[in-house]
Amino acid sequence: MAQISLEKIVKRYGTVETIHGVDLEIGNGEFVAFVGPSGCGKSTMLRMIAGLEDITGGRLKIGDALVNDVEPRGRDVAMVFQDYALYPHMTVGQNIGFGLKMRGEKPEVIREKVAEAAGILQLTDLLDRRPGQLSGGQRQRVAMGRAIVRKPKVFLFDEPLSNLDAKLRVEMRTQIKRLHRMLRTTTIYVTHDQVEAMTLADRVVVLRKGEIVQHGRPLELYERPNCRFVAEFIGSPQMNILPGEVIAGDRGPALSFAGGVIALDHITAARGTKVDIGLRPEHLLLSLPHEADFSVEVDVLEELGSDTVAICMLGGREITMRMGAGDALDLPKVIHLRFDRKKLHVFDAQSGARIEFTA
Template identity: 75%
Template sequence: MARISLNGIVKRYGAAEAIHGVDLDIEDGEFVAFVGPSGCGKSTMLRMIAGLEEISGGRLHIGGTLVNDVEPKGRDVAMVFQDYALYPHMSVAQNIGFGLKMRGETPDTIRDKVAEAARILQLDELLDRRPGQLSGGQRQRVAMGRAIVRKPKVFLFDEPLSNLDAKLRVEMRTQIKRLHRMLRTTTIYVTHDQVEAMTLADRVVVLRRGDIIQHGAPLELYSRPNCRFVAEFIGSPQMNILPGTVVAADAGAAIGFDGGAIALSRVDAPPGTAVDMGLRPEHLIPCAEAEADFIAEIDVTEELGSDTLAICLMAGRELTVRLPPGHGGRPGARLPLCFDRRNLHAFDAGDGRRLDFTA
């Protein structure tokens, strides 16, 4: 069993605290992604779990054992980095088998295990090449091969795909997902790409400035972000934010904004509270003018084939609207829009926390 348990984990670099007491339990076999903006502490967390960085406070358990002071090689974790870190003078087979050789395995065992990893990662044909003779994606697969032959308790990935082009990233994403389905090894995957996190992980952990802001299944974060930061970080194109004010909280409750108002049956904030309303591009629905909550003007359209994104202007503000295919919105055209009330979000404009309301 390789459950990972973080209790009050702190990291200090001199006087500066980079991680402020993180609590998190990762189940055996779970695939968890850490996301967040640059500098939020993703790599630091991963490196502490790997044993490459000293833990300043709190307790870290892997598979039920307290490992705070255990050397990296005693933790039975394998880490895959962004820059592959392959040995340039060794062949692919030697690179993959290196850890096994250091562990004193016999040449026969090494050969068998390397062959198995090469088959899983489709590297069979490349075993005699040197890293310099491989593409970026192939090198990344070798780095993964080196991790999987050791059959570790835990895989740790630090932005493993960020050096690859967009198409290859998508291919490798599928490859990693298959690998996890096959091996069921507990995995932590660091990325600043929320799409990668959402598509790969069972659970996404959003970090900001050394704290966990929210964690949950990808769709949970998408449909119920607990604050404006998560709301804007998860989802592409980004959620639209419309500043407004609570007009009345109970009977006749409404949030007013520049260009209209939205009637609700209850809002969990007193009248006068400044709120940021959040609406994803697919939750602004084109409708007949008579039914519209407000009228926007189409500024730019982006045809994506499967649908069209319209960047609209409303009271001087930009809103992105996802139009159905063939809607035919033209720049300059008036676009009457309804809010999808079940998918409306509201955040306190002061501290950004989610506000409850009844539509």
């Protein structure tokens, strides 16, 4: 295991800067996920840690060693890619042990380590097969076995499940979670899938345009996003955003929006401030008309078995609501909704920054 320290890390391609002075500390044995949209710099960050990309500026330390100019083989990290990169003419056992063979390990040591890794990943019965005889999930486990067998200080995963179907992705998430619990190796996992990040990681790092927007435990990012970007990126279905304005209510500050007015005790924004009001789909509840905060017109129902997602319209804007499967039976065209004020999120419409309030 090893601590990883990124200090003012910069990456430039010619005159174009893509990573802008990133600072991040990753603890011994921690599982950290990098998430963000395509082009945000998450894979570039991972490749700089692996030594596959040069670092333009800043300092990168693995353990106590400064590794900016250390070759990949000298960093004691193991990387798992999305395309497996297995040798088709070799057996599973030969693929797993190939790196050890190249390092000059004795055959009996290689056999022992390959058997250990195969046992961890439930590949023991497949050691004599070739990659073409395996499923996608089995091939990915072989790629993981090739990393495990080296017993590196750090595991680096670059979107390893993106080529798998939905069922296999769920199964492999479980495998990776078990693997980390068993080995406790420091792990960095890059993905564009926020569900993967939330379910796997101890800490999630959200990136946008080469900068860290927010990082923290998954539930922290979900419950207290520091800006609209994180609020919309974390959570599925996506958070509802309604445009509004801070006004003077009858008894204090309030938020005005297309559905009505929300009275507040206090808000750290001046009257007249344009805001975005955030409501997660699961925090909208069916209500009686006289108890409702607003009413919407049901447009589409997506029945998922355990629950139902209702896509509704409010003043020409889509509102998504998650409800129990039974609650969606015989819904009228117009439904009335209420919400818990403590589950509300407010963001500055111009900067996107979180605005604190009490209600």
